[in-house]
Amino acid sequence: xxxxxxxxxxxxxxxxxxxxxxxxxxxxxxxxxxxxxxxxxxxxxxxxxxxxxxxxxxxxxxxxxxxxxxxxxxxxxxxxxxxxxxxxxxxxxxxxxxxxxxxxxxxxxxxxxxxxxxxxxxxxxxxxxxxxxxxxxxxxxxxxxxxxxxxxxxxxxxxxxxxxx
Amino acid sequence: xxxxxxxxxxxxxxxxxxxxxxxxxxxxxxxxxxxxxxxxxxxxxxxxxxxxxxxxxxxxxxxxxxxxxxxxxxxxxxxxxxxxxxxxxxxxxxxxxxxxxxxxxxxxxxxxxxxxxxxxxxxxxxxxxxxxxxxxxxxxxxxxxxxxxxxxxxxxxxxxxxxxxxxxxxxxxxxxxxxxxxxxxxxxxxxxxxxxxxxxxxxxxxxxxxxxxxxxxxxxxxxxxxxxxxxxxxxxxxxxxxxxxxxxxxxxxxxxxxxxxxxxxxxxxxxxxxxxxxxxxxxxxxxxxxxxxxxxxxxxxxxxxxxxxxxxxxxxxxxxxxxxxxxxxxxxxxxxxxxxxxxxxxxxxxxxxxxxxxxxxxxxxxxxxxxxxxxxxxxxxxxxxxxxxxxxxxxxxxxxxxxxxxxxxxxxxxxxxxxxxxxxxxxxxxxxxxxxxxxxxxxxxxxxxxxxxxxxxxxxxxxxxxxxxxxxxxxxxxxxxxxxxxxxxxxxxxxxxxxxxxxxxxxxxxxxxxxxxxxxxxxxxxxxxxxxxxxxxxxxxxxxxxxxxxxxxxxxxxxxxxxxxxxxxxxxxxxxxxxxxxxxxxxxxxxxxxxxxxxxxxxxxxxxxxxxxxxxxxxxxxxxxxxxxxxxxxxxxxxxxxxxxxxxxxxxxxxxxxxxxxxxxxxxxxxxxxxxxxxxxxxxxxxxxxxxxxxxxxxxxxxxxxxxxxxxxxxxxxxxxxxxxxxxxxxxxxxxxxxxxxxxxxxxxxxxxxxxxxxxxxxxxxxxxxxxxxxxxxxxxxxxx
Numbered sequence: 001x002x003x004x005x006x007x008x009x010x011x012x013x014x015x016x017x018x019x020x021x022x023x024x025x026x027x028x029x030x031x032x033x034x035x036x037x038x039x040x041x042x043x044x045x046x047x048x049x050x051x052x053x054x055x056x057x058x059x060x061x062x063x064x065x066x067x068x069x070x071x072x073x074x075x076x077x078x079x080x081x082x083x084x085x086x087x088x089x090x091x092x093x094x095x096x097x098x099x100x101x102x103x104x105x106x107x108x109x110x111x112x113x114x115x116x117x118x119x120x121x122x123x124x125x126x127x128x129x130x131x132x133x134x135x136x137x138x139x140x141x142x143x144x145x146x147x148x149x150x151x152x153x154x155x156x157x158x159x160x161x162x163x164x165x
Numbered sequence: 166x167x168x169x170x171x172x173x174x175x176x177x178x179x180x181x182x183x184x185x186x187x188x189x190x191x192x193x194x195x196x197x198x199x200x201x202x203x204x205x206x207x208x209x210x211x212x213x214x215x216x217x218x219x220x221x222x223x224x225x226x227x228x229x230x231x232x233x234x235x236x237x238x239x240x241x242x243x244x245x246x247x248x249x250x251x252x253x254x255x256x257x258x259x260x261x262x263x264x265x266x267x268x269x270x271x272x273x274x275x276x277x278x279x280x281x282x283x284x285x286x287x288x289x290x291x292x293x294x295x296x297x298x299x300x301x302x303x304x305x306x307x308x309x310x311x312x313x314x315x316x317x318x319x320x321x322x323x324x325x326x327x328x329x330x331x332x333x334x335x336x337x338x339x340x341x342x343x344x345x346x347x348x349x350x351x352x353x354x355x356x357x358x359x360x361x362x363x364x365x366x367x368x369x370x371x372x373x374x375x376x377x378x379x380x381x382x383x384x385x386x387x388x389x390x391x392x393x394x395x396x397x398x399x400x401x402x403x404x405x406x407x408x409x410x411x412x413x414x415x416x417x418x419x420x421x422x423x424x425x426x427x428x429x430x431x432x433x434x435x436x437x438x439x440x441x442x443x444x445x446x447x448x449x450x451x452x453x454x455x456x457x458x459x460x461x462x463x464x465x466x467x468x469x470x471x472x473x474x475x476x477x478x479x480x481x482x483x484x485x486x487x488x489x490x491x492x493x494x495x496x497x498x499x500x501x502x503x504x505x506x507x508x509x510x511x512x513x514x515x516x517x518x519x520x521x522x523x524x525x526x527x528x529x530x531x532x533x534x535x536x537x538x539x540x541x542x543x544x545x546x547x548x549x550x551x552x553x554x555x556x557x558x559x560x561x562x563x564x565x566x567x568x569x570x571x572x573x574x575x576x577x578x579x580x581x582x583x584x585x586x587x588x589x590x591x592x593x594x595x596x597x598x599x600x601x602x603x604x605x606x607x608x609x610x611x612x613x614x615x616x617x618x619x620x621x622x623x624x625x626x627x628x629x630x631x632x633x634x635x636x637x638x639x640x641x642x643x644x645x646x647x648x649x650x651x652x653x654x655x656x657x658x659x660x661x662x663x664x665x666x667x668x669x670x671x672x673x674x675x676x677x678x679x680x681x682x683x684x685x686x687x688x689x690x691x692x693x694x695x696x697x698x699x700x701x702x703x704x705x706x707x708x709x710x711x712x713x714x715x716x717x718x719x720x721x722x723x724x725x726x727x728x729x730x731x732x733x734x735x736x737x738x739x740x741x742x743x744x745x746x747x748x749x750x751x752x753x754x755x756x757x758x759x760x761x762x763x764x765x766x767x768x769x770x771x772x773x774x775x776x777x778x779x780x781x782x783x784x785x786x787x788x789x790x791x792x793x794x795x796x797x798x799x800x801x802x803x804x805x806x807x808x809x810x811x812x813x814x815x816x817x818x819x820x821x822x823x824x825x826x827x828x829x830x831x832x833x834x835x836x837x838x839x840x841x842x843x844x845x846x847x848x849x850x851x852x853x854x855x856x857x858x859x860x861x862x863x864x865x866x867x868x869x870x871x872x873x874x875x876x877x878x879x880x881x882x883x884x885x886x887x888x889x890x891x892x893x894x895x896x897x898x899x900x901x902x903x904x905x906x907x908x909x910x911x912x913x914x915x916x917x918x919x920x921x922x923x924x925x926x927x928x929x930x931x932x933x934x935x936x937x938x939x940x941x942x943x944x945x946x947x948x949x950x
Contacts, residue, residue, distance in 0.1 A: 037190070041869070044869075045449075045870060085184065092180070093180040096177070096838075099839055100415065101179070103416075104183050132879060137364050137843070138417055138669045139843050140842035140845055141877075
């Protein structure tokens with residue numbers, strides 16, 4: 001066992017973990033932040049996407065110990081409980097970009113990273129290409145693409161305010 | 166139509182928890198002192214178990230128990246079952262082999278569970294599982310359904326691995342029609358095996374309370390009551406009233422989470438044995454070798470037509486692979502959910518279908534989105550499209566000549582279509598898809614060395630399963646009605662407890678739309694409760710596109726009763742005759758006067774009961790309905806797929822997808838479109854990308870998301886979706902259902918388009934770039950007209 005400490009959603013956290021503990025396990029089991037999901041074991045599905053120091057990373061392929069001293073943001077960190085939603089979250093609801101919801105946290109976190117890298121005016125082609133690391137079985141992606149384009153635009157209007165920034 | 170009533174694109178109530186990461190999926194539920202189950206699974210497709218040595222494993226730190234099939238049998242835990250009896254042509258019942266939750270004596274597919282470790286942590290469980298020594302004697306395996314009958318026998322009671330040899334229709338009449346036909350089209354078709362891969366893996370969390378002798382199971386199930394009944398009464402785990410099953414948020418099902426699986430049985434049993442909660446969540450690679458697979462048919466089909474392209478008859482012979490064991494509904498999928506739809510949208514006088522179901526050393530096969538209807542639609546729509554090409558008739562035209570035009574229409578395969586207008590959806594689809602401009606687009610594409618093709622799929626399905634008497638007479642062990650309980654609270658808000666279950670379909674929203682509109686109360690004041698056998702009375706769950714047609718009909722019937730009772734309460738309050746009370750827009754009025762009472766006051770009075778207790782009216786305002794549909798419903802439509810194929814690489818790009826569907830009454834068009842999108846995506850996945858592949862040793866080589874090609878966003882186009890409407894006559898709202906339509910229609914549309922583009926029918930699914938490129942080498946692509 002080794003100890004690890006990091007900031008998650010703006011709060012300092014620490015824990016004792018085995019070396020082989022994945023970040024997603026640390027989040028879900030040690031911190032009880034169950035919004036980050038596990039959907040596969042080969043890093044394909046993207047349900048586990050979080051942000052580490054501002055960059056999208058798959059938490060299933062990161063060891064907790066690798067995050068020593070890092071700033072981690074999960075889906076729970078995008079909005080205060082009972083506070084206003086992040087414009088990307090709102091966009092997913094407005095455009096029916098989710099059905100069962102299981103891929104959704106990872107989708108939203110990946111979407112924010114697409115905006116970070118490609119800006120607020122995203123066309124269909126770039127969104128579809130950039131979602132290569134996220135699988136949805138329910139929606140056929142049609143409304144996810146619409147949601148991300150709309151969310152990106154809404155973020156440009158000054159609505160963006162990431163809670164853990 | 167109000168802003169939140171039937172027909173409104175209301176945004177979903179359930180979204181808030183999902184977009185903020187506050188969903189409660191089975192793996193998110195936390196119980197005190199929980200332990201983990203790690204299964205040991207056969208690496209062999211077929212083998213005898215000579216012995217299992219668990220001694221080393223038991224000694225490892227954190228291990229509470231190591232259990233095998235022998236202990237399970239000793240504790241008198243029964244086998245899993247298939248609940249739909251199918252008889253062969255000679256009257257013999259299907260050969261249902263024993264399916265214990267942990268294998269005894271032999272293993273029959275790669276992934277078959279032989280032992281389980283119960284440990285404090287997942288890693289301790291894994292470490293212990295690695296120390297279990299199973300002495301296998303491998304046996305030859307067979308995985309191909311076409312070879313099953315000459316392969317090594319898997320189960321003693323099923324010679325030639327044959328489960329049943331079933332048929333439907335009049336063979337002699339079909340033969341006579343073929344003899345008189347001007348044209349016969351013949352096709353050999355493989356409907357490729359699929360892995361459902363809902364993004365949430367299956368999971369079970371079982372807990373035993375020794376103080377009350379009560380078992381609780383949290384499970385990723387689409388039908389908690391059915392699971393409870395099977396596990397209690399058939400597996401014999403506990404008396405039904407001592408078992409609670411909770412399906413919390415479930416991350417997609419598509420059929421794969423209907424069935425009762427070994428893992429939840431083992432977790433329940435182990436929880437009682439070790440006296441602590443036992444949790445299991447599948448790894449994705451575990452899902453691949455345990456979740457029921459879909460499809461896997463080998464078919465020879467023939468269509469007989471007269472000189473004018475009028476269809477005279479169809480005959481179909483299918484071998485259906487059911488895998489190593491018969492899963493819960495497996496027997497029905499290639500029989501009553503398949504052959505009964507072979508008439509398609511057409512008036513076909515005679516049809517004969519034979520289905521042989523076989524065991525192989527593969528993962529069990531059962532219903533997967535569409536369940537038999539994608540297989541039927543693929544056969545029908547390929548036959549019709551190829552017949553059109555062979556006879557030189559425009560494929561849309563050939564369809565129009567054969568559409569059923571008057572209703573009700575009795576097909577020769579049991580189903581009686583009650584309402585539809587197939588011309589209307591075809592016409593609208595032709596316009597939206599700009600079929601007129603296709604040839605121009607084709608010529609333009611060929612200038613860039615690309616091949617364009619157009620494919621139709623005019624599908625029909627039988628949904629809203631199902632009238633209990635009908636399915637009972639066909640061998641189904643359960644009725645397929647649905648239940649609803651409407652509870653009005655004293656403060657006027659309403660809870661609806663439904664026996665259906667939502668795993669993405671948005672029932673918390675659509676059901677609330679219905680109730681809100683009917684009772685004239687705000688949408689926010691209606692809650693929908695599902696998924697807990699302690700809260701909700703028996704219901705059959707969600708699959709077969711039934712929650713709207715059957716589930717909402719049960720709610721309507723309960724609302725009828727609520728309205729009737731509320732009027733009685735209002736009559737007492739307003740001192741009027743019950744027959745003079747009118748209920749409209751949330752208000753009860755004495756007809757012809759301005760005396761009225763608001764919904765909220767009536768609700769409160771129902772519970773205060775000052776004005777009528779002790780008389781003939783009971784206090785309270787809560788009503789139940791168990792609704793049995795009078796018929797299946799028959800959603801139908803027309804999908805048109807336009808593809809562009811790169812000659813150099815064989816890669817297929819879908820450049821346009823048009824869907825025009827008739828779902829009867831649409832409660833929430835946004836949700837309905839979402840269902841269509843998702844279904845089409847799965848259908849395109851089947852046609853272009855997906856396919857579960859076994860090697861000669863019975864190893865699933867497509868055993869992870871790296872090897873099994875799931876559709877990604879860049880594999881799919883955006884979809885053009887339209888609607889026509891003929892209401893379903895068989896339920897009060899006129900709903901037909903929409904959940905499976907896309908998956909049913911799509912594969913035929915894609916393959917019809919690709920074969921049109923390359924001028925060869927020699928394409929099997931998935932039509933990968935390599936397959937298309939190879940077919941192109943031997944093909945004569947048609948020139949644009």
